[in-house]
Amino acid sequence: MAWGLVVVSLWWTSTSGSSVHGGAAVLTSLGRVSGLLAAYLMLVELLLMARVPVLERAVGLDRLAAWHRGLGTNIVVLMVSHVLLIVWGYGLADHHQPVAELFTVITTYPEMWKATIGTLLFVAVAVASARRLRPRISYELWYLLHLTVYASVLLVYGHQTANGAEFVGHPVNRTLWQLMYVTVAACLVIWRLALPLGRVVRHGMRVERVVEETPGVVSVWIRGRHLDRLGVQPGQFLLWRFLAPGHWLTAHPYSLSARPRPDRLRITVKAAGDHSGAIARLRPGTFVAAEGPFGHFTADRATRGKALLIAGGSGIGPVRALAEDLAARGDDVIVVHRARDARELALWPELRRMAQERRLRVHGVVGSRRELGYDPLAADLVEASVPDVLARDVFICGPTGLTHGLVRSLRLLGLPDEQIHTEDFSLR
Structure with missing residues (x-):
């Protein structure tokens, strides 16, 4: 927020009060502000997913990814507003129709053709990330589309410093703007490229x-x-x-x-x-x-000496690893694996063997709700199966529907949020 105010101040300090007079000037000024904020938030968007350790440890990659998703819509709104307001304002000042003015801006202003491509790429990524469309696109295609965001940021940069009234004739503003880009680029190179390559060699x-x-x-x-x-x-x-x-x-x-x-x-x-x-x-x-x-789906979050671990589908992977860790330190652990079919109880032999060797109990809950005629993880059934559930830390890993349903059930039982631990592995 504070840095966003600094970005807006670039417009404020480079704009005289007398220049914001009349409809055309007001529209142009609003367009300049929305463009500055859109460019700034694009850098924030990249920084959120730059894998910066201090951010990940403080917030968690799942929450950073959620912020990243939510921010994309705001950026597109600001980018489109920037284009419409600038073209409208320029058109009023030059007495041109908006479409004709848009063509003039793209073809005659420095770096504008690059900015146009960059804007279209970013809008395409936003459309592909829409909630209704996202599940229909493969992760691989979605990932490749998102790689074009880096090209978008580079393509729109040139027109900012070449045409922006905040930067033309304002060397301090230009230097500050360049420093923002360099800082984000350095974070991406270090944590998204250099360190992963170093690990390939080292390990x-x-x-x-x-x-x-x-x-x-x-x-x-x-x-x-x-x-x-x-x-x-x-x-x-x-x-x-x-x-x-x-x-x-x-x-x-x-x-x-x-x-x-x-x-x-x-x-x-x-x-x-x-x-x-x-x-x-x-x-x-x-x-x-x-x-x-x-992620924070770890034994460090369990502080009560008792834990209930519930897995759905492939969520048994982290649950099995966590159960082993908690049992090794002497905690009382119950593992529940929810599956539609007994053949889906992956790692079941390992869990049964762990139950024999350690302080660990495992239960398989098999069958769809339609077949069973009830929800086996409803609040009353959870309480009946684990009478001391309120005294336990509860870890849940599985499909979104299962996770949300269980969280609601546990809250109905009176379990406080600090005892409920979940993990979201989705990055899109």
Whole structure:
């Protein structure tokens, strides 16, 4: 907010009161302000997903991603407002029709053709991210579209300093503006490019083997050097990029499904799309790049000595890793795995073995609500199954519908929010 006021002050200090007189001048000034804010928020948009450790630790990648999604709509509104207001204001001043003025601006003003392409690219990304359209687009296509945002930011930059009244003849303002761009670019280069590449060299991670757990669910064992230095905890996730055909361009969030070892990590993935389905075909020896760790779905959040862990579908991966960690430190742990079919109870033999060896109880809740005739995770049934639920930390990992339904049930029982822990692995 404070930095946004600084950005608006660039317009304020470069605009005299006498120049804002008449309809054309007012429209042009509003267009200038909306353009400055749109450009500033574009940089904030990039910074939110630059993987800056201090931001991730303070807020969490899931919340940063949510802010990133919400901010996109505001940027598009400001960008469109900037174009319409500027063209309208210029048209009134020059006595031109808006369409004719738009053509004149694009074809005669410095750097404007680049800015036009950049704006159209950003609008296209926003449309692809719309709530109704997003589920219909594959993650891979969505990811590739989002890469064009970097090109958009570079394309629109030139017209700002070449035409903006805030920068032409104002070297201090221009330097401050350039510094903002350089700072964000440095964060992206360091944490999105340099450090991940450094980890590839330092840790030498490769696929060791791929194991089918249940139909459509596989575990990938990854071998490397000094993996304990990654600092990843059970329950956290990393962004994995497998250096194999079909996997190079996209990084996907998968959580650990076992406690990390100095030389091995394991993730468990359910086939839910093109990328996750292709994981089963990875070959041993494939190089692996990873960013992270991310998330707060860890034993550090459990403070009561008792925990209830509820997993739905592929959410059993982080739940299994977290259960092992909590049980190892002596906590009283109950694990509930919700599945539509008994064949979907992935990692079930491991959980049963852990229950025999440690202070751990496991329950499989199988069957759709239509088949059962009721919701087995309704508030009253949760309380009947776990009478001391109010004395436990509750960790939930699974599909959005299951998570939201369980949170409502737990709140109905009187469980305070500080005892309810969830994780959102979606970055779009």
